Amino acid sequence: MPDNKPKLLLHICCVGCGVYVSQLLKQDYEVRLFFYNPNIWPEEEYKKRLTEAEKIAGEFNLELVKSEYEHDKWLKAVSGHESDPERGERCIICYNFRLTAAAVMAKKLNCDYLTTTLTTSPHKNALAINKIGEQAAVKYGLKFLNQDFKKQDGFKKSSALSRELGLYRQNYCGCEFSRRAI
Ligand code: SF4
Numbered sequence: 001m002p003d004n005k006p007k008l009l010l011h012i013c014c015v016g017c018g019v020y021v022s023q024l025l026k027q028d029y030e031v032r033l034f035f036y037n038p039n040i041w042p043e044e045e046y047k048k049r050l051t052e053a054e055k056i057a058g059e060f061n062l063e064l065v066k067s068e069y070e071h072d073k074w075l076k077a078v079s080g081h082e083s084d085p086e087r088g089e090r091c092i093i094c095y096n097f098r099l100t101a102a103a104v105m106a107k108k109l110n111c112d113y114l115t116t117t118l119t120t121s122p123h124k125n126a127l128a129i130n131k132i133g134e135q136a137a138v139k140y141g142l143k144f145l146n147q148d149f150k151k152q153d154g155f156k157k158s159s160a161l162s163r164e165l166g167l168y169r170q171n172y173c174g175c176e177f178s179r180r181a182i
Contacts, residue, residue: 005030008113008145009106011098013037015053016162017117019060021149029113032063036101038074039094040174052168065105082177087125095132103136115145120158122150
């Protein structure tokens with residue numbers, strides 16, 4: 001029997017949320033994970049998060065698509081916003097940078113839908129993320145799955161799953177500017 005589920009590319013920022021959200025979506029969609037987070041600094045931290053994503057995706061039999069580590073390009077995009085507070089304009093640019101790349105990849109992979117695990121975090125602005133994701137998806141002829149994954153205890157459940165899997169829990173969002181703030 002052919003699988004007629006729509007294809008969905010799920011942009012992930014960490015694999016704990018990725019596994020949690022995939023479990024929610026896999027009944028209705030054919031889900032692939034996309035790790036594109038050039039905001040993460042330093043590169044060792046990026047490699048640590050990516051290696052963990054590869055390992056866990058393998059254990060859960062999830063397809064993981066990855067892209068280049070383009071931190072210099074990302075730095076140029078947020079230039080002038082280095083001192084912005086978290087959830088400010090720098091984060092809006094950062095969401096847009098990552099979700100636009102995710103939309104390009106979703107189009108390339110012939111996906112029908114795009115969404116992101118970014119809304120799982122209580123520190124992130126779900127309204128802004130969904131608006132940006134929607135705009136990026138429409139631009140590339142895709143549908144955006146507008147969700148706030150922190151709802152219905154999503155953040156708690158995803159944190160519990162990460163603990164259960166023994167995953168590394170970072171204590172800053174990702175970029176050097178968020179690291180300075182801790
Ligand atoms: S704090 Fe997080 S969301 Fe904001 S710019 Fe840095 S990495 Fe991106």
